[in-house]
Amino acid sequence: MLQKLEMFIAVANEEHFGRAAASLGITQPTLSSGIKQLEDQLGVQLVIRGSRYGGLTPEGQSALVWARRIVGDARQLREEMRYKRHGLAGRLRIAVIPTALTWAAQITARFSEKHPKVRFTILSRPSAEILTMLENLDVDAGISYLDNEPMGRVSSEALYTERYMLVCSPTSPFAGQRSVDWAALEGQKLCLLTPDMQNRRIINANFAEAGIAPEALIESNSTVVLVAHVQTGGWVTVLPSDIAAFLSGGKDLEAIPLTGTQSEHAVGLVAPYREPHTPVLDALLAEARRMSEIPR
Template structure:
């Protein structure tokens, strides 16, 4: 039964019998009959079939929700038992917004120190993609913005707040300033994250409230690209101050704090909401609570 539910998940994700079967390590006919069995078992058509995959029926959509829940729980059960067997162990997949990558490193190294048998995969994704990954069981936890945009059904723990800073070469007109205001940056050519990222939307809002529009010359999903283009192209970029200092050191760049006009966005650890929480996630949340900045705990 669980096997068939996994088939449904794979099929819904791949939208293609052949590919889904391949992912599952079975042949296409096996998948085909597996889905048919599930449909018989539930007494409902789940998949719109013609000679092509035609999407899930409404019942299929609904069954998918349950399937995620059940398959996820059964995996978590297995993981937890393995943890019992060999201490906290296993593999955690973290999906992280680009500007939180340095914090992800901090979190994972500290965790790995306490629990040497736990390994990590860290992906850099936009905040919406992170929520999707968590939904689809393709990630176990994430680092993302906690407010601003609706989270799904998740547990969360704040880690820190983002304070923005301008990053530019020392020969940049604004490089010598102690602070700058958003309104100072209306005419400055900038390298910024792509508009699908929440960081960029937050920046845009700040610009808008200052009554100016950002001049984005380079857009990228990677902060490394942004800083590199600052170094090579003589432009400027805007990043959270911590992250900026991390990337700027050793490259002869200036980091100039920007005056804050609204609450600093809060970033933290999120994981799918679960009733029985697995020990690994519990430990991760405990660690997050320990290494969070004092400021992050303040509710705005």
């Protein structure tokens, strides 16, 4: 039944039989047959079928909660047994907000030194998508904001507090200044992250607190794209200090602290709430706790 539950979860996540089958590496007829067998075993219809996927039935919605719990428990059991045989091993999938990718590198590097048998897959994703991926069992952990928008029921370890920098070229009127007030960005040629990114919503809130409403003429979901535009000399961007230092390092760019009224937000490691965690995830949370720059 476990395999059929995984098929059911894939269909619910993808909302498409063909994509679900592809995600599992099986044919669509095999997937459809597996879902039908699961329905026969449970004695209820789970999926509304027509010429295409039509959603889950009410029974299917209830079954999805149980399916995720059962599959999650089964994966935890496998991890527990692998740990008893081989120590910490396997693959951890981590989704990370774009502005925290440098921290993802730090934590995985430190963790790999202690546990070289653990491999990582790191994905850059918006904060809202990270929560969905955790719920759908698509990733094992995330690095995201902890205190700006609802997180749901998760385990978390705070890593750092996000502070913001203006990134500009040496030809910018801001070049050489020790700090720049948020209000001074009114009317500037801004390139910023897209509005679906929580970082952009935080930046917009800081603009509002400063009494301005500047317009971003260029928006991107990539911090690299933003810094590339700044390098042309005509643009400025706002980024958290850590990623700003990383992307401007070795380039003819300046990263200048922003001052004035501003909100700061904690970023940390998050994982689905489960007691106990798998040994490898428990060790990752402990590593984040050791790395934290936020006093406990």
